[in-house]
Amino acid sequence: MHEIADGHWKGFEGEDIDIIIDLVSILEISYLPAGFLSSNCGLNNNWKMKEYFKGKVVFITGSSKGIGKATAELLGSYGARICLNGRNIESLRKTYTELKAKNIDCMQIAGDVSDSEVCFRMIRKIVEHYDRLDILINNAGISTHGMIRDLTPEAWEKAIGINTMGSVYTTHHALPYLLQSRGTVIFISSLAGKVGMPGHSTYSVSKMGLTALARAMQIEFSKKELHTGIIYVGFTENEPDKKILYPDGKYRQILSRSQKTAKREEVALSIARAIYKKKKALTLTAVGKLQAVCLRLCPFVVYMILKKANRDYTKLYD
Numbered sequence: 001m002h003e004i005a006d007g008h009w010k011g012f013e014g015e016d017i018d019i020i021i022d023l024v025s026i027l028e029i030s031y032l033p034a035g036f037l038s039s040n041c042g043l044n045n046n047w048k049m050k051e052y053f054k055g056k057v058v059f060i061t062g063s064s065k066g067i068g069k070a071t072a073e074l075l076g077s078y079g080a081r082i083c084l085n086g087r088n089i090e091s092l093r094k095t096y097t098e099l100k101a102k103n104i105d106c107m108q109i110a111g112d113v114s115d116s117e118v119c120f121r122m123i124r125k126i127v128e129h130y131d132r133l134d135i136l137i138n139n140a141g142i143s144t145h146g147m148i149r150d151l152t153p154e155a156w157e158k159a160i161g162i163n164t165m166g167s168v169y170t171t172h173h174a175l176p177y178l179l180q181s182r183g184t185v186i187f188i189s190s191l192a193g194k195v196g197m198p199g200h201s202t203y204s205v206s207k208m209g210l211t212a213l214a215r216a217m218q219i220e221f222s223k224k225e226l227h228t229g230i231i232y233v234g235f236t237e238n239e240p241d242k243k244i245l246y247p248d249g250k251y252r253q254i255l256s257r258s259q260k261t262a263k264r265e266e267v268a269l270s271i272a273r274a275i276y277k278k279k280k281a282l283t284l285t286a287v288g289k290l291q292a293v294c295l296r297l298c299p300f301v302v303y304m305i306l307k308k309a310n311r312d313y314t315k316l317y318d
């Protein structure tokens with residue numbers, strides 16, 4: 001529920017309702033007939049969803065590893081034709097070989113999304129190969145950290161160059177083909193893209209920009225012309241060799257975290273559902289849903305938690 005400028009209250013929006021339903025199911029406030037019905041409808045919906053993806057050409061940026069790779073495997077198993085991407089040619093080839101061994105129709109396109117010219121060439125290659133593009137998942141992204149006083153211009157440039165501009169360039173060059181197929185654009189954001197995250201401001205800034213872009217696109221294009229969705233991912237298990245961007249602008253190995261994390265396969269399934277159901281926005285994980293409700297109803301609670309995170313920052317990275 002939002003308080004608008006003149007003090008009147010506006011009703012719940014679509015995503016608010018989804019979040020409340022999810023919270024209710026997380027808290028297991030359900031009764032048997034409802035649960036029975038929804039689980040049976042779920043089976044039916046799953047079948048319909050698989051049919052929906054059959055033959056669709058899907059470009060997933062940053063799909064040689066992590067969430068992108070899990071999404072490529074899932075949509076590929078539904079019969080979608082997958083365009084894999086990443087900068088490191090070796091890991092890209094490894095993923096391509098794994099998917100091919102599972103009989104998934106796919107192609108590999110190495111390239112850095114922070115370069116507009118490279119994005120243009122990648123999209124051209126896809127359309128030359130498959131003759132169309134139905135779904136773009138802007139997933140390529142880097143995690144970053146650093147207190148504002150320590151952050152270098154290089155760190156800012158890389159975070160925004162990849163996380164924000166990478167999605168802007170790819171979307172820009174893919175747009176004519178996506179409009180032709182009346183397709184879908186998905187932006188992969190983060191819970192940190194909803195708040196100014198202390199110790200991670202480069203990341204927050206780079207992901208918050210995606211919300212503005214997704215919202216503007218949702219107004220500029222009707223759902224029939226083009227579906228635009230944004231997904232706020234929560235803490236998810238990392239690849240063992242995952243590197244993140246440090247405040248000096250250099251990549252180093254991520255330190256192991258003790259937080260409870262979502263499985264990459266669960267995130268991939270949520271991405272598939274968001275595309276199939278043409279969701280405008282989706283917030284993942286129980287923490288994410290709680291954060292969304294608190295940001296609407298009692299934002300001070302979120303800021304108290306962020307202040308604690310700020311105090312704990314040095315324990316995480318020192």
Ligand SMILES: NC(=O)c1ccc[n+]([C@@H]2O[C@H](COP(=O)([O-])OP(=O)(O)OC[C@H]3O[C@@H](n4cnc5c(N)ncnc54)[C@H](OP(=O)(O)O)[C@@H]3O)[C@@H](O)[C@H]2O)c1
Nearest residue numbers: 062064065066067086087088112113140141190233235236
């Ligand atoms: N994991 C989480 O807890 C979490 C939480 C919230 C949001 N997210 C978001 O989810 C997305 C995926 O995260 P992840 O944890 O799966 O990351 P990951 O395991 O580090 O994988 C990132 C993928 O993106 C590629 N990539 C990175 N920079 C690229 C660039 N400039 N151009 C092209 N490809 C690039 C990587 O390959 P190369 O390195 O070879 O290029 C790799 O394939 C990101 O946008 C991230 O911000 C993740």
